[in-house]
Amino acid sequence: MHNIDYPRYRQAKHITLIGAAVNLLLSIVKILFGWLGHSTALIADGIHSFSDLVTDFLVLYASKAGSHGPDADHPYGHERIETFATVALAAFLIMVGLGILVDSIREIMSSQYGKMPSIFVIVVAAASVVVNELLFYYTLRTAKRIESGLLRANAWHRRSDSFSSIVVLIGVIGTLLGVHFMDSLAAMIVALMIVKMGGQMAWQSIRELIDTGIDEQQKQKIIALITATPGVKAVHQMRSRTMGGKYFIDVHLQVDPRISVSEGHYIGDKAYLQLRQAFLNIKDITIHIDPEDDEETKPNINLPNREQIMTDLNKHCQNLPGWKNLLTTRLDYLAGKIYIQLVMPLSLLSKDLSGEEVQSQYCTVLANIETIAKISIVFQV
Template sequence: MSTHQHSASSADATKVTLIGSVADLLLGLLKIMTGIVGHSAALVADGIHSLSDLATDAVVLISIRLGGKAADQNHPFGHRRIETLGTVLLGLMLLAVALGLLWQNSLTLLQGQGNTVPTWPVLLVAALSWLVKEGLYWYTIKAARAMGSDLLSANAWHSRSDAFSSIVVLMGAGGAMLGIWWLDAVAALLVAVLIGLISVQLLKRSLAELIDTAIPEQQQQSYRQLILQTDGIHAINALRSRTSGGKVLLELKLEVAPRLSASEAHWLGHQVKQQLKQQFAEIGDILVHINSPASSLPEQQASSSLRPAMQQAMETLLQSYQLEATDAEFFLYCQQPVRIDILLSPKAQTKLAEIGTKQLQHQLQQIWPQSKQLHIHFYQEKSD
């Protein structure tokens, strides 16, 4: 995503969150005041929940602002993990609110029936809260899906938890008004449990992201199927995945034909990256390694570099025919057995016209005995 797109997304996310913040502030104050005057512990708890949303909104705003910054020298992979840390903080704040409400309303139930019951304004405010918070949920979740933001999506579900808790308050307050005194306190406990469950889900997902947990196997399989449809990709040697700021990051090791040029192999890797990003919007970045078919070389060959030895032997052979090192180019394929293709220039081909390929190989073996273990082929460079 370009810097301009990041800025536009951050501005949209900020607008959505600020609108939600104003609604949370007004609703929270209204519910707490109505709950106190109307004798509803559940509505007071719901009001505290709404005001706690202000703190989570602040976390969202800060995380979006910092997490949307482009990569720099000190943060070459960008700042998306700040959004993940923001989600962890949001989950911890919600969990603290849930535990506080559970403690307070459990004491209310243990102490027995109070002298007052909720009044009808409690029902009106709870109904209003449900309408506003459900509307905020749909407004926020639409923006979250458009931007691919887990943090904004979490805030949307936080709004929906308010909507659900308002329904619980309606039922609890209504039951208490009908004479079931404990129903209001039970409703407050249900609100607390709901908040706690949401906080645990947020923490589980964000902590999994922080420790680089792989994406689900079914999702990986979808990626594998698309990769193997690319002509020239023989196999997937490895696929590693993790998430950062709601985006999937992939590291691929792809096997191609053993004698492809480096540029063609690189082009195939680029094709895979393009197709994956076009097909799956959740993918943020892909690192591709290109592998030739796996092989095992003899220990004495694997422990030393063949190219310098080959270079020196070829220079000695060419000098014996008054040729230069530039009159031959060789391509080394590390397979079992090792294959070396030697490309002769037109000048070398002219001087060596009367010498057969087998004679050249024999002379090379005299200079460099190790070449007996290799498959060496001489061929002519085509002149213009």
């Protein structure tokens, strides 16, 4: 069963449906008046608006699919659907732009221009500028509010519609003033704008699909915040990626090697909460707690495990005082050596057996084991 972020999807759906209705109307009006008004540029702009209608439905589908929460098959969620849809949208725009560009170049090279554009073309192009600017601001505001990269791309697509209509205006006015190739030149410029916009959208989304990390400035801010967390000695092996405009962070925190596992976990939780509060676009953080910096080498990887160590200790220490009364054994793996702490009952000590004597006996017996750096005895009530 998928969990859907309904408030986010509803907002995306609302603005997208408004945009779709406007694009349908604009595409019909532009193509009709471009044909009636003898303007290749306005017809190209109308085709551009019709392509927007297609992309609006693509945005709508991707927004719904991308709003599904994590499930068994997609533990990181479905935001990549938005990213993939953005690549598809970008490819579609590039193809449309190239088609318009080829037709405009062919018209200019043949020097076969149509009839003079009518004044209605200017009115339609001007109205298109105003409508698309309003849609741009409304869509961009919604995209920022719900943090949708796909909706933000669609907002800038609206802005490109405004620019293309401005170019049409200039081209038609130029043609009416006697520069006959201006309408075709305007269509070429609109086509290049469409191709450029599609290329930028594709590049950003492809970077996300191949797990490009966050920018260096954001990375340093995150590291600084983690380092400021009480108990964190250093940060290393930080990795990041983006998905649907959200950050996913993996990071290793170095803490005091002598603290307990639970305290190290507590420090990690504190760092996690501070990051989530400071960076609202961070969706998930995986924190690994390290007792030392093991980024370059793993000095402890070949040391014996607890079972092996306890077997060796039992072999050497079974006849020593306190061994059969041993309460706990703590092992610290640091810098390629093992530090051992044995906890024994305080009742073991007497006038004839001091703590120093017990410590000395264990140190003497274990002195020849190279992997052991230090052994200490603690007596507990």
